[in-house]
Amino acid sequence: MSRKNALAAAVAAALTLGTVTVAATQSTAAASGSSARPGAGFRAMTADARGEAIRTADREAAAVARSLGLGADERLVAKDVLFDTDGARHVRYDRTYRGLPVIGGDLVVHYGKDGRSTGSDQAHQGAIRMAGTAPKLTAADASAAAVKHAKHVKNARTDSSDSSALVVYAVGKVPVLAYRSTVTGEGETGPASREAVIVDAASGAPLDQYELHQGITGTGNGVTVGQVSIETTQSGSGYTLTDAAHGSTVVYDSYNSPQSNPKQNARTFSKTTNTWGTGTTSSRESAAVDASYGLAKTWDFYQSTFNRSGIRNDGRGAPAYVHVDSSLLNAFYDDDCFCMFFGDGSSQNSNTPVTALDVAGHEMSHGVTAATANLNYSGESGGLNEATSDIFGTMVEFYANNSSDPGDYYIGEKLNMPNGYMRRMDNPSVDGNSLSCYSSGAGSVDVHYSSGIANHFFYLAAEGTGAKTIGGRSHNGTTCNNDTFTGIGRDKAAAVWYRALTTYMTSTTNYAGARTATLQAAADLYGANSQERYLVSKAWAAVSVGTALPDPGTGSPSPSPSGSTSPSPSPSPSSSGSPNPGNALTNGAFEQGTAGWTQSDNDITNSTLQPAHGGSWYAWMMGYGTSAVESLSQSNIAVPASGSPKLTFWLKVSTQESGSTAYDTLKVKVNGATLATYSNANASAGYVQKTVDLSAYKGQSVKLEFAGTEDAYLATVFLIDDVSIG
Template sequence: MSRKNALAAAVAAALTLGTVTVLATQSTAAASSTARPGAGFKAVSADVRAEALRTADREAAAVAKSLGFGADERLVAKDVLLDTDGARHVRYDRTYRGLPVIGGDLVVHYDSNGKATGSDQAHPGAIKVAGTTPKLSASDASAAAVRHAKHVKNAKAGASDGSTLVVYAVGKVPLLAYRATVTGDGEAGAASREAVILDAASGAPLDQYELHQGVTGTGNGVTAGQVSIETTQTGSGYTLTDASHGGTVVYDSYNSSQSNPKQNARAFTKSTNSWGTGTTSSRESAAVDASYGLAKTWDFYKNTFNRSGIRNDGRGAPAYVHVDTGLLNAFYDDSCFCMSFGDGSSQNGNTPVTALDVAGHEMSHGVTAATANLNYSGESGGLNEATSDIFGTMVEFYADNANDPGDYFIGEKLNMSAGSLRRMDNPASDGSSLGCWTSGAGSVDVHYSSGIGNHFFYLAAEGTGAKTIGGRAHNGTTCNNDTFTGIGRDKAAAVWYRALTTYMTSTTNYASARTATLNAASDLYGANSQERYLISKAWAAVSVGTALPDPGNGTPTPTPTSSPTGSPSPSPSGSPSPSGNALTNGGFEQGTAGWTQSADDITSSTLQPAHGGSWYAAMMGYGTNATESLSQSNIAVPSSGSPKLTFWLKVSTQESGYTAYDTLKVNVNGTTLATYSNANASAGYVQKTVDLSAYKGRSVKLEFAGTEDTYLTTIFLVDDVAIG
C-alpha cells in the first residue's frame, strides 16, 4: 500500500473511533521501521496490570517479613513488570507507622516459577526511628525551610503544600523528618518551587532539590515541521485531545503560574481541523509541536519497550503550553501528573519550549517518577536528568523527522546562543557539565552531573572516535584514553531502560547505576556477552569502575537471555568445592557445619543469589557501625606445591567512588592477607585468590572479618571457599 493510501486508510479507521489523524501545516517522514531490541518486558492490558498490582499487595506482608522488615513497616505495590519468559519484577514503596519513607523503595524479582530470586533496595534492611512525634511543629518546619532554601531566592512557604512528616531513609540512619515546599525566584522563574527535607527534631536541613524537573531553555515554536497529530472530533468542531495516546490533552494555559498551570487553562478548539501557522503569532503552533512530541514519545516507549504511557497504565498526562510569562523552561510535575511548556523570553527571541527532544525529556521524567523515582539531588539527581536526556534523544531518533534529525545534542533546535543546551558526546564542552566522574559529583547541580550518564550512554551506543550523526559533528573521547566500538543506540537504550525499571531505586548513584546496567545487559544479551563487556568499557571510560575481562567472542550478539537477576549462572554441577579442599563445608551447602559466625550470615535466602548451590554467606549490610566475623579453625594447609585460598565474592554497595568505607578482610592466624571493600562492587560473583605459601604444612584459622561505617550499606556475599 502506498504511503498516501495508508494515510487515507488510517484516517478512515480513526473516524470510526471519534478521532482523526490530521495534517497540520507541515509533514514528517515516516517513522523508522527498523526493528529495535526490547527490554524483555511484555505488553499487558490495564486489567492484567491492575490484577498483578493486587497480587503484589497481597504478597506485601510476606515480602516484608522475608526481608527482615519490622512490624511498623508496610509495603505498598507501585508497579509490576512482567518479562516475556514469565519472570516478574515488583516495585514497592514503604511506609513506617503510616508515614511515607523517602528512600524506602525496593524491587523484588521473581523467576517464571514464582520463586524470589533477589531484591534491589534503596535502604537495605529494617527501618527504625525513635518515635513519630516531632519536636518541631509543622509551622516551624516551614519557617526553617524558607531559611535553608538554596535553589530559590526570596523564598516563602508554599501556600498549599505545607510541611509533611516523613521518614528520611536516604542515609544509613533513618530520621523522622519534614518535607516542606518553598517558592521563590529561581531557574524556572518567579514561581520556582523547591523541596526542603528537615530533621523533625532539630530543623537541620537534610536535603534540598528543585521540584520542576525540566530543561532550562526554549523551543523554536515550529521545530517539528509539517506533522500529523491526533485530534478528537466534537459536535461542532475539533479539540487537541489525543485519544490514541491515553487521552492526552494539550491546553492553552493562558499564562497561568507554574504552580497552577490549569488555573486559566482552556482547551484548544476550532471548527476546522488544521492547526497552527508555523509561527509564534498563532498560539496553536506551540500546541502542535507539544502534541506531536508527546505522541512520538508515547509511541517510542510503546513500540520499543511495551510501555503504555508514563505510568504504564494507558493514561495520558495533560500538557499545558504558554505557561507563565517569560518562562525559559519546560517541566514535568508528578504532583499534578502534568507537563508544562513556557514561551521563552527575550533571551532567545520568545520562542516556545516545545521542541521534540524537550517533550521526550519531560515525559521521561514522568517515567522515571513512575519507576526508580530517582531522588532529584546528588548523584541520583544527575542520573534522573541523564535518563531524560537519553530518552529524549532516543525519541528524536525514533521520530526520524527530516526537520529534526536524531543526534546527541540536547536542545539543538532551541535557538540557544551556544547552539544547544548540552552535548552527550562531549558534556564538558559547555564549561559546566561533568564528563568524567569525580568524588564531588554528588554536590554538582543535577543538570551538570547528568553529563556523566550522558557521556556513558553516548560511548556505549556509538563508541569512540569522530563521526557525523544527524548532520552534526560528534567526537567520542574518553577519560581514560581508551578506544572501543559501541553496541548501537537501540541496544544501549534497552539496557538503560531495563536498568531503570528493574534494578534502580531512588538512591541509586553512579556506581550502583553501573551495576544496574551490567545486570540489565546480562539479562538481555548474556553474562558473557560482548554487549555487557562494552557496557563496562563505557563506564570505565567515564571513570566509573573498571572494565570487565574481554569475553573474547568478538562482536555483540543480539540474543537475550532469560536470567531475571543478571547474576552469573551457576555451573551445571552447582560449582562444587575443588577436589582436595582442606576446608569443611566450603560451599555452605551443609549450613553452618564447620563454621563459626558472629551473626546469622550463612543462609539459603533466595533474596540474594548463591554462586553455587543454594547456600552462601551474606556479611554486613547494616547501614551503621558494625563488625562481623565468619571463621573456621584447624585447617590443614597442604605441605606441597603452591597452596592457595580461593573463594567467590559479590559486593553490592550504596557507597559511591573508590574510597574504602566498608571492608571485608581475609585473616589467616590473625594476619590480614587481603582486603576488599565497597570499591570492589561487582554485578556478579568474582573469584578471588590468596597465596598461602607462607603457611605450607601448618594448621591455620581462616577468618572473614567485615567492618561497616556509619553511612550507607555494603553487602559482601561469599561462596565456594576452598584451600588447596
C-alpha cells in the same frame, strides 16, 4: 547475603506465598542465558492485566515484608509490576513506617518464571528502626527551617500551613524522622519555582534539597517539526487537541497563567477546522502542534520499543499546558498533578516556545522515571534522573525520524540557544558546565550538569569512540581514560538503560549503582559473557566509573588504547583525590566509589550524614542497633617485598554503648587471619589513624578484609577512610 537481623534469613527461607517462595536476598536477580531478548525484555500488558498484577502484589506485600526482615511497623505498597517475556516478574514497592512515607524506602523484588524469588534491590537495606515518630519540631518550625535552608530558590517562602509533612528519611544508613517541606521562590524555572527541603524533625538541620519542577533549562522554537500529522478529536461540528490514540492526552492553552497555578486561565484548543497553527509564534496553536506531536511520538517510542503504555504504563495520557507564564525559559513535568508545562521562552532565545521534540521526550520521560525508579532529584541520583530524560528524549528524536529535526546527541539543538545547543552527550564538558568524567564531587554539582556523566556513558555505549557525523552534526566520542572501542548501537544501549531503570534502580541509586544495574540488565538481555555487557563496562570505565570487565573473547574484540597494548590501571587517589602511586590498594580513599572493593552491603558512600576523613567518600560500617555482620574486602593486593610494609587507615568510632566491654567489633583480617580488633570501647570524637604491621606478608598477594559484627543492643558506627598498604 548481608543481614540486618539474624532472623530475616530464617524467616525468608520458610515463607511461601501460594506458589511463590520469597527469598530475602539483597542482590540483583541472576543473569539469564546468552540468548538476546527483544527490546528491554518485557511483554506488553493491558491496563486490566497490569491492575490485577498490582493488586496481587499488594496482597503479597505483608508476606514479602516479613521475608525481607522488615519490622512490624512497616508496610509495603505495590507501585508497579513488569513481566519478562519468559514470565519472570519484577514487583516495585514503596514503603511506609507507622503510616509515614519512607523517602529512600523503595525496593524491587524479582521472581523467576517458576515463581520463586531470585533477589531484590533495596534503596534502604533491611528494617527501619527508630526510637519513635514524635517530632521535637512543629510543622511550622520545620517550614521556617526549610525557608532558611532552601538553596535552589531565592526569597523562599511557604505558601500554606500544610507545606511541611512528617516523613522517614532513609537515604542514609540510619533512618531519621524528618519533615518534607515545599518552599516557593525565584529560581531556575521562574518566579514561582518550587523546591523540596527535607529537615531533621529534631534539630531542623537540612538533610536534602531538590527542585520539584524536573525540567530542562532552556527553550524551543515551537515550529521545529514542520508540517506533521497530529491526532485530534471531533466534538460536534468542531475539533479539539485531544489525542484519543495516546491515552486521551489533551493539550491546553495556559493563557500565560502564572507558573504557581498554570491551570488558572487554561482553556482547550478548539476550532471548526482540523488544520492547526501556522508554523510561526504569531499563532498560539503552533506551540501546541509541536507539543502534541512530541508527546505522541514519545508515547509511541515507549510503546513500540518497550511495550510501555504511557507514563505510568496504565494507558493514561498526561495533560499538557503550553504558553505558561511570561518569559518562561523552561518546560517541566509535575508528578503531583500528572501533567506537563511548556513556557514561551524569553528574549534570551528570541521568545522561542519550549516545545521542541527532544524537550517533549525529556519531560515525559521524567514522568516515566517518577513511575519507576523515582530517582531522588538531588546528588548523584538527581544527575541520573536528568540523564534518563536526556537519553530517552534523544531516543525519541531518533525514533520520530523527522527531517526537520533529525536524530542526534545534542540536547536542545532546536531551541535557538546562543551556542546552538543546551548539552552534548558525546562531549558534555564542552558547554563549560557539564561533567564528562566522574569524580567524588559529582553529587554536589547541579543535577543538570552532573547528568553529563551518564549522558557521556550512554553515547559511548551506543556509538563508541571517535569522530563521526550524526544527524548532520559533528560528534566526537572522547573518553576519560584514552580508551577506544566500538559501541553496541543506540537501540541496545537504550534497552539496557530502560531495563536497569525499571527493574534494578531505586530512588537512591548512585553512579556506582547505575553501573551495577546496567551490567545486570545487559546480562539479562544479551548474556553474562556477551560483548554487549563487556562494552557497557568499557563505556562506564571510559567516564571513570569502575573498571572494564575482562573481554569475553566473543565477537570483535575492542582495540587497546592507542600507545599501549595493555593499559595500566589508574593509581588509587589519595584522600585529596590526587594519585598516590605508593598505595598497593586500589581506590584506598574510596573516591572512585566501590571500584576495587567487594562489600556485603552499601558500605562505601558519600552520604553527608557522616563525615569523610578526606574527600567525599568513605566506608560506613555497622550502626544498626541490632544483630548484624558486614564485610568490606579487596583481593589480590601485592604487599611490598622490601622494607617494613604496613596497613594504615583512618578510623572513627561512635557508639551508643558505654563502658570498656567490647560489644560491637571491627576486625582487620589478612588472608582470613585477624591482625587487629577495634570495638565500641575505641570510640573517638574524630578520625584516628591506625597502623597494622604486614611484615609477615612481604612479597605476597593477599586479601584484606574489614569484618564488622554488632550485637542485638545499641548501635556502633565504624567509619573507615584513606586505607593504604605500602
